[in-house]
Amino acid sequence: MRRAVLVLGLAAVLAGCTSSKPKPMPLETVKPTIAGRQVWSARLGSVEFPLAVVVRDGKFRVAGTDGTILVLDADSGREVSRTRVDGKLSAGLGSDGRFDAVVTVANELVVVDGGREVWRKRLPARVVTAPLVAGERVFVMGVDRAVHAFDALDGRLLWRLQRPGDALTLAQPGIVAAFRDTLLVGQGPRLTGVDSLRGTIQWEAAMASPRGTNEVERLADLLGPPLRLGERFCARAFQSAVACVDASKGTLLWSRNVGGLQPIGGNETAIFGADGTDRISAWRTDTGEVLWTHERLLNRGLSAPVVAGTTVVFGDYEGYLHFLSTATGETQLRLPTDGSPVVGTPVLSGSTMLVVTRKGGLYAFRPN
Numbered sequence: 249m250r251r252a253v254l255v256l257g258l259a260a261v262l263a264g265c266t267s268s269k270p271k272p273m274p275l276e277t278v279k280p281t282i283a284g285r286q287v288w289s290a291r292l293g294s295v296e297f298p299l300a301v302v303v304r305d306g307k308f309r310v311a312g313t314d315g316t317i318l319v320l321d322a323d324s325g326r327e328v329s330r331t332r333v334d335g336k337l338s339a340g341l342g343s344d345g346r347f348d349a350v351v352t353v354a355n356e357l358v359v360v361d362g363g364r365e366v367w368r369k370r371l372p373a374r375v376v377t378a379p380l381v382a383g384e385r386v387f388v389m390g391v392d393r394a395v396h397a398f399d400a401l402d403g404r405l406l407w408r409l410q411r412p413g414d415a416l417t418l419a420q421p422g423i424v425a426a427f428r429d430t431l432l433v434g435q436g437p438r439l440t441g442v443d444s445l446r447g448t449i450q451w452e453a454a455m456a457s458p459r460g461t462n463e464v465e466r467l468a469d470l471l472g473p474p475l476r477l478g479e480r481f482c483a484r485a486f487q488s489a490v491a492c493v494d495a496s497k498g499t500l501l502w503s504r505n506v507g508g509l510q511p512i513g514g515n516e517t518a519i520f521g522a523d524g525t526d527r528i529s530a531w532r533t534d535t536g537e538v539l540w541t542h543e544r545l546l547n548r549g550l551s552a553p554v555v556a557g558t559t560v561v562f563g564d565y566e567g568y569l570h571f572l573s574t575a576t577g578e579t580q581l582r583l584p585t586d587g588s589p590v591v592g593t594p595v596l597s598g599s600t601m602l603v604v605t606r607k608g609g610l611y612a613f614r615p616n
Contacts, residue, residue: 270525272565273546275582282559282580284571284615287600288325292318292608298421299592299604300378300473302343308595308602310610311340311350317360318610322597325612331363339421342379342386347400349379349386357388359400367403371396377472380424380431383444387431389424391417395433397447407447411435418486423472427481427495434470437485439493451498456485456505471511473552473593475519477533482519484512490521490531502536511593513553513560518574520560522550528562530577542577545570552593556601556615563590567605571615585611 292312302309307328308320313336319328333350335358340350348360351371357379358368373390380387385406386398397406423434430450431442437456442449458466467486474483480501482492490512491503506529512521518530518539526549528542549565559571559580567585572578588606595602601613 270547272548273544275568276544276579278579278582280581281578282571282616284581284583284613286583286611287614288612290318290320290325290327290610292316292604292610294608295591295604295606297338297340298376298378300339300341300421301592301595301602301604302341303595303597304343304345306597308597308610309341309343309348310602310604311337311348312608313337315350315352317341317348317350320610322600322602322612329363331360333358333360333365339375339378342381344381344400347381347384347386349381349388351375351379351388357386357398359386359398359403366401369398369403369405374419376419377421377424380426382426385444387424387444389422389433391419393417393422393433393435395424395431395442395447397431397444409433409442409447409449418467418469420469420486421472423470423474423483425472425474425476425481427476427479430495432474432481432495434472434483437468437470437488439470439474439481439483441495441498453493453498453500455483455491455493455500455503456489457503458488471509473511475512475514477514477516480533482512482514482533484508484510484521487524490519490536492519492533492536501534504531504536504538510550511552513555513593515555515574520553520555520574522553522562526550528572528577530560530574540577542572544579549589551590554594554596554601556596556599559615561594561601561615563594563603565589567609569594569603569613581615583613585609 315333317331335352342349395409431444440452458468460466468488530539551563571581586609
């Protein structure tokens, strides 16, 4: 008999791993060694779902829990447009600059064109990964790892990819990304290259080797968003590994066994990420060799990082931004937001970095 697919939330994983939450490490006094400042802010309402911010044509596009889709000029923070879809959101935002796509808690994929809803389709499973909009198609992956492709113009289903899955999956954003004409999706610990026109599998590369004595310990879903560096895609496999794949060949470049609950960031020189205790590590992009570790932000609920020049930036559960040297890991600057957790991954448009908080605060910074 087919085994039922169970969906495990991150909170459930953490509750099963520890009976008491460790105390966050107190913040050390920081003497700034770089300049940086907040340049504008905006408000979106709360963000209670896994957030994805789209950067396109000098604009930030972001969605809130209440169904608001907000487009802001990255340089000035000027509101370009504000749209509201009917229904609370469970995932979003995906956009190609014309079509915006979100998913509601009622499992409805909603597509907006020019501020007007053009269609919505009910999906068979819950969705927490932001849709991908590319090539006049909308790609969406459910927590059951089934992938659907829709025509962006009329909502027509083009194809569906459903593979035999593990009995347990993680209700945390996975990988749905584009590389040339190939759709990249995370299928458990495997990065899979899919023909975007037909939905057929072209290649797959195992980025982690799950280990453990039970289903929870062997859970190793790839966490999105991935880090793209040219033809190289790097990602974290939940609680098990950080790895890089050559997407042009579909081959694994390297994989390093390391725990962690959040996606990674980086550049052509180094990749950065925090493990399950928020110990930060830097790995060489080409080999995976450890360059340095940082243990002064332990248990502070760190976000995924973003690299801005020679600085890597992490948000924490109190809304602080921690600017670390990419070369040494030394803290260079700390800036506050609104005191609520930083959600999603900070993103860059030119020299402007956008950070979103749980309370729906949108804060733009320019580190120098």
